[in-house]
Amino acid sequence: MIVALDGFLDAGSAGALACSHLARTGASSAEGGGVVVATFDVDQLHDYRARRPPMTFARDHYEGYEPPRLVVRLLHDVGGSPYLLLHGSEPDTRWEAFCRGVREVIERLGVDLVVSIGSVPMAVPHTRPIAITHHANNPDLLVGEGLWRGELRVPSSAQALLEVRLGEWGLDAQGFVAHVPHYLAQLEYPPATIALLEQVELAARLTIDLAELTPLAAEREEEIGRYLAANAEVADVVAALEQQYDTFARAEAEGSSLLADDEPLPTGEEIGQQFEQFLAGLEGPDDNGGSGRKEG
Template sequence: MTDTRLVHIVDEVAEIDASEESALTMVVVLDGFLDAGNAAARAAQHLVDVAGDADGAGRVVATFDVDRLHDYRARRPPISFVVDHYESYDAPRLVVRLLRDSGGTPYLLLNGPEPDNRWEGFARAVREVVERFAVTRVVSMGSVPMAVPHTRPIAITHHANRSELLLGASPWRGELRVPTSAQALLEVRLGEWGHDAQGFVAHIPHYLAQLDYPQAAAVLLEQVELAGRITVDLSGLRAEAEDREAEITGYLAANEEVGDVVAALERQYDAFERAEESGDNLLARDQPLPTGDELGHEFEQFLAGLENPTGDGDDEGQA
């Protein structure tokens, strides 16, 4: 049974209803969790930016009742205060947009803040969208901080509610108990209802987790292209990634202590790659990582240096 109170779906969408396409993808990105380096959110925004619609946003074909899903006190939307009055309230929106890829193929993008409550109702509402538009595959994106260096290829965890959908092998072994998300629950429920869903989680260097990391956004979209059978122009995103990479490289070259910590992560990563045995994490047994104090101290300076590359400002509190 669907939860029509949580979603309003446009009655007629000629581009989909009259389409002869036998497959329709829906990409899902819920902001607020599983988004280290802002990678998934940046990937979703890129899809909107390159959609080629006149309004630059894509047509909204379904709208979720955010008032019933959002905790405003936990995540307060911004509003402008201008001289003596409030204006420009930025209301949270959780919507499904109709976009077209580089070849003109239509697909859907479900994007907005992750629901704070009523996850089961939200999943039922998404099911209604999936069944209304005959979506054949749901593809999600996310990212998590990991003890990996930015100088190595970005690893991806593949997951799906049917093993036949997986595009790559999992680096994990056994069972891991992790905090869940509405996105993860949605994949489980869609599988129970007979709908295919899969996703990709990028591993972000933990010292870059609070910065925009467009390289990871590009890698996620490469996977979405394969899974969703769509084509996306990634040139602009890759140019952003090159600029960020140059910024990080320049800072490391000028700060030897931070570079030493990155070098330690590189040794750890390479030792894991060479290891013959598989484990349930990215740590090789005989290669110690930098201590928490070392990482915390060096990367506080790392982040401060990227935000203030000239070195001007107050140095108080630095060891």
């Protein structure tokens, strides 16, 4: 079962894009996004005032209310192998009850592995390979060395708690977190989605059709490249991130310190000043009088 919840762990909308892609490509048109085999009562889990669902006001009345959903769908990969997709709004409350509900789904439907995906904003350049943090509640599921050498105190999430609880119940769970350039975190960033789904293929032994995502990723990269070519100050910040990334990579390869002595990473304030117009530049009119396109 693949798990990807909207909200906290979704920089670049990588998980949301993955879910929409899987639902579209993993089901026949007759199924309309796959057969829903389980649903959660979002009224018990969602804080409506914190995350207000959208609806439409049409001239003189309200209509088109889009309630939050949290469902499990039955899908199939390219070769016809079945798998489940748990997706929707991350619960705001009752995380323990949510975990127990997922456990019930797992036991009833005979799930043997849970694979979660997510993404976080990081001070990394978009011109380098997307780093993936791999985690699991069973050491045998881990592949290779992780990126982190010590311990980090991080904000928790429903997905993270689910992995912990499943481990306590003797159920295998692993996950992947993509590192998205933080200056692109508010945009839809297909390269991160592709990187995550490639990991899912390996972990879950699935074959996922990524053909639709590849041109979207290339289009986004070209769009960013055009903007950087026209904005030297922003390009300089990306160059600084590239230098820091390469220094980190060399240190890793040589087994030396991961911190460069004389090459400090730009501060959040410095990067924020350089990129405060980045999104506006991508979304606003281009040089030919057209308009940029925001995705996500």
